[in-house]
Amino acid sequence: MCASGPTWRDSLSKRIILDNGAYEIKYSAASELKPQKIYNAVGKDKKTRAVYAGNKLFEELENGHSNMQITYPIIRGLLHDSDLETVIWKQIFSKFKKMEERASCLALTLPPVLPDIVQNRLAEIVFEDFEFDGLFMSSTHSMIREAAMIEHPVNLGGGAPSQQCEYVVDSGFSYTYGVPFFNGRPLKYAATRIDVGGKLLTNLLNEIISYKEINLQGETHLVNDIKEQLCYVSTSFNEQLEICKQMLNPIAKEYVLPDYKNNKRGQIRDPVVFQQLPPDQEQINTNTNQRAPQLQAIKISNERFSVPEVLFTPQDIGINEAGLPEMIQQSVNKCPKVMERQLYQNIIVSGGNAMFTGFRDRLYQDMQSLKPDGSEVQIYELQNPITSAWKGLRQFCQNKNNFEEYVVTRKEYQEEGFRVLKKFYL
Numbered sequence: 001m002c003a004s005g006p007t008w009r010d011s012l013s014k015r016i017i018l019d020n021g022a023y024e025i026k027y028s029a030a031s032e033l034k035p036q037k038i039y040n041a042v043g044k045d046k047k048t049r050a051v052y053a054g055n056k057l058f059e060e061l062e063n064g065h066s067n068m069q070i071t072y073p074i075i076r077g078l079l080h081d082s083d084l085e086t087v088i089w090k091q092i093f094s095k096f097k098k099m100e101e102r103a104s105c106l107a108l109t110l111p112p113v114l115p116d117i118v119q120n121r122l123a124e125i126v127f128e129d130f131e132f133d134g135l136f137m138s139s140t141h142s143m144i145r146e147a148a149m150i151e152h153p154v155n156l157g158g159g160a161p162s163q164q165c166e167y168v169v170d171s172g173f174s175y176t177y178g179v180p181f182f183n184g185r186p187l188k189y190a191a192t193r194i195d196v197g198g199k200l201l202t203n204l205l206n207e208i209i210s211y212k213e214i215n216l217q218g219e220t221h222l223v224n225d226i227k228e229q230l231c232y233v234s235t236s237f238n239e240q241l242e243i244c245k246q247m248l249n250p251i252a253k254e255y256v257l258p259d260y261k262n263n264k265r266g267q268i269r270d271p272v273v274f275q276q277l278p279p280d281q282e283q284i285n286t287n288t289n290q291r292a293p294q295l296q297a298i299k300i301s302n303e304r305f306s307v308p309e310v311l312f313t314p315q316d317i318g319i320n321e322a323g324l325p326e327m328i329q330q331s332v333n334k335c336p337k338v339m340e341r342q343l344y345q346n347i348i349v350s351g352g353n354a355m356f357t358g359f360r361d362r363l364y365q366d367m368q369s370l371k372p373d374g375s376e377v378q379i380y381e382l383q384n385p386i387t388s389a390w391k392g393l394r395q396f397c398q399n400k401n402n403f404e405e406y407v408v409t410r411k412e413y414q415e416e417g418f419r420v421l422k423k424f425y426l
């Protein structure tokens with residue numbers, strides 16, 4: 001059966017872009033200017049057993065629905081539960097009113113190194129469950145690189161990255177993955193990853209808060225917000241630790257928990273010294289003598305920088321892996337020596353963890369002692385590290401002259417089977 005009307009070959013609105021992040025899927029049609037986001041998770045209420053998927057789950061969590069068992073279809077970067085992923089993709093595709101899968105093409109990001117079985121399963125879902133007419137697959141890193149090429153990124157030394165050798169770091173939810181590129185091709189044999197990502201950092205912060213302050217197990221959503229609002233990467237770790245020992249510690253902040261009536265989000269404030277008044281349970285600010293409503297607050301001090309520090313020194317919490325700077329060094333060392341200088345000069349960083357204030361500066365600082373003598377380090381940041389892979393994918397789908405050549409059609413898949421997926425050079 002053939003679709004009538006325009007197809008993905010002539011209409012950008014029929015090229016559907018999906019940056020399939022383990023935390024959030026960023027998606028749109030190639031004709032759209034901004035991506036939409038959907039939480040890539042399913043939650044089950046531990047008491048009622050009610051199930052919430054994608055953004056419905058996100059809404060529930062935002063409204064203070066706790067006690068949920070949350071399951072992610074992607075674990076450690078690999079598709080773990082394809083049925084759950086299908087549930088979430090259904091929500092996405094239902095938003096494109098006139099999409100008609102049989103006339104549309106899906107452009108999808110994947111991790112740079114992936115077992116065939118996972119790639120095959122994804123193609124099966126795309127062609128057999130959803131009946132798309134075309135499929136394009138690429139690694140997140142290739143698309144981040146694509147975005148960096150169009151963006152004129154802000155960088156330490158000025159200029160734009162070379163078009164010949166680049167080193168792309170994606171530090172997202174599940175992991176931190178680095179891939180060197182030569183002439184636009186990823187050198188997979190030199191790709192290196194460490195299993196430290198946003199999920200691990202949030203869980204670590206949760207453990208610390210639950211031990212020191214108040215039990216927030218089962219409130220991961222809240223702890224994630226604390227991390228995103230308050231944590232940063234330090235360029236002087238030991239000095240900052242010393243500052244935290246002072247009586248008047250300028251690093252300490254308080255996160256006032258939301259009451260879900262007046263505030264759906266936690267509020268940040270400087271710590272204030274309160275004096276408890278037992279009878280009416282109100283508090284007096286000793287500085288201003290004013291009454292303040294009693295809201296539960298969590299004090300966060302050195303955790304603000306010691307938690308993201310794990311990206312740089314995972315050994316601190318017993319993870320026997322290199323930190324991000326050494327990961328880059330090890331990976332570059334696997335490449336031909338002639339590429340070395342250019343790779344250090346063209347490090348592109350992306351992914352949610354690159355949103356931490358200080359992330360790029362710290363990486364720049366640590367790379368100084370690892371770079372070969374006489375070479376330079378330049379770190380390029382993307383305008384929006386979270387949506388950069390989506391942006392690169394959109395660029396590719398919109399502007400690649402011969403986009404059709406990069407696509408596997410449903411007909412090809414039916415005739416040749418999984419073998420045809422070898423066409424995708426991730």
Ligand SMILES: Nc1ncnc2c1ncn2[C@@H]1O[C@H](COP(=O)(O)OP(=O)(O)OP(=O)(O)O)[C@@H](O)[C@H]1O
Nearest residue numbers: 021022023024172173174198199228351352353355
């Ligand atoms: N402002 C911020 N500061 C620090 N971390 C942030 C910020 N915003 C988002 N994050 C974190 O980034 C992570 C998500 O990043 P990203 O969207 O790159 O991952 P993903 O693409 O969904 O997952 P993956 O790369 O593992 O497939 C989450 O852990 C989130 O908490």
